[in-house]
Amino acid sequence: MALHLNLLHEQILETRQRQRDPLKIGTMILAGIGAMLFLYYGWNAYRTLSIKARLSSVEHEWAKVEPKVTAAEKRSTELNNIIKTTTVLDDYIDQRFFWAPFLEKLSRCIAPNTQLTSVEGSVLEEKGISVSIEGVAAAREPRSAAEDLRQMLSEQLTQGGYSDVKVEFKALDDLDTIASVGGASVPMAHYILAVSFQPAGKPKPVAPAGRGPRK
């Protein structure tokens, strides 16, 4: 068996140790990983840049549309307000109470032997219409003449399309005064009628026709 002598074993060992240097190997691995991470970062940066370009184009598009949208929204709000306001105003107009038809009906109820001295009417919100009628009646039976007026007024108002009609005497007193009706002297009575009703229908204003209340 031949004898082999390795005279360079120290040099070989040194070379091997240099090649197995952990710092050198680690640095190489780190450099490799760093290169991979750099490439990954570059890929991500490229994607981000393309997204940025997309964002820029979308923003440009929005900048073109935005003034139109703002104007449209403003106009839309304005139109909605106009519609709502017009609806409220129309309701207000439709719910008005017209006094002229009432005055016309009242004038129809006044017989020659009755007089009105005052009419006080008011529109009460949600309670309807309230009217106080004061006057005098002259007849053989002055209270009957006043009652005729009350009944006729109640009938006229009910037929006139009003609802919840109430015509009641608030006062009915005999007077000492004597009136001359058609040449005959007749006693007189003073009355106050309280009238209340709901303007259920929507009567149109009509000018009163015929005679007015007698004085």
Add this chain to the structure above:
Amino acid sequence: MIGKLNKDQIKKVGLTAVGFVILLYVYFSFFLGPLNRSRNTMLTAIADKRAKINSSQENLAKTAKLEQQAKSATTRFAALKALNPEGAPIAWFPPRMKAFFGNQQIDKVTARLENNTAFKQPEMANWLKYTWLVDVPQVDYAQLGKAIAELENAEPLLTVSKLSIRASADQPEYQQVALSAVTVIPKQ
């Protein structure tokens, strides 16, 4: 293999490991993290803008449709608004009433402002209710009825809230009348 490493080599391996950790930390904290955050922010902004653009198209279409639908309302609104002249109502309403009743052959009519109130409805924020006291010192009943009918027809935004008719003591054929009229007028 670690068993074969000497002390110096173990130190070097440790150093390399620390360098690796630092590299990863710096990479994710200062490079990739901010980049991803910025990308996500931009993606959210794009989605947001796209949604706005899409909804804006719908809004524009809706507004155009609303404009068509509201044509009659806008015309009516303009007509109602035009019923009242520009300027303070106290300046033009009393003369208007005087002229109106004058045209009905009823003279000496005076109108004065009692108060003004706001509407309860929020959509009427730009309108006010003015209450006026209109005095008619002398009028015939039939003439008064015709005048009130004409007034109620001519002034849709006017409503007579109170009416007082009293027999005139001096001239029994005439009445003294006081009206409380409420008008709806845009705020000046």
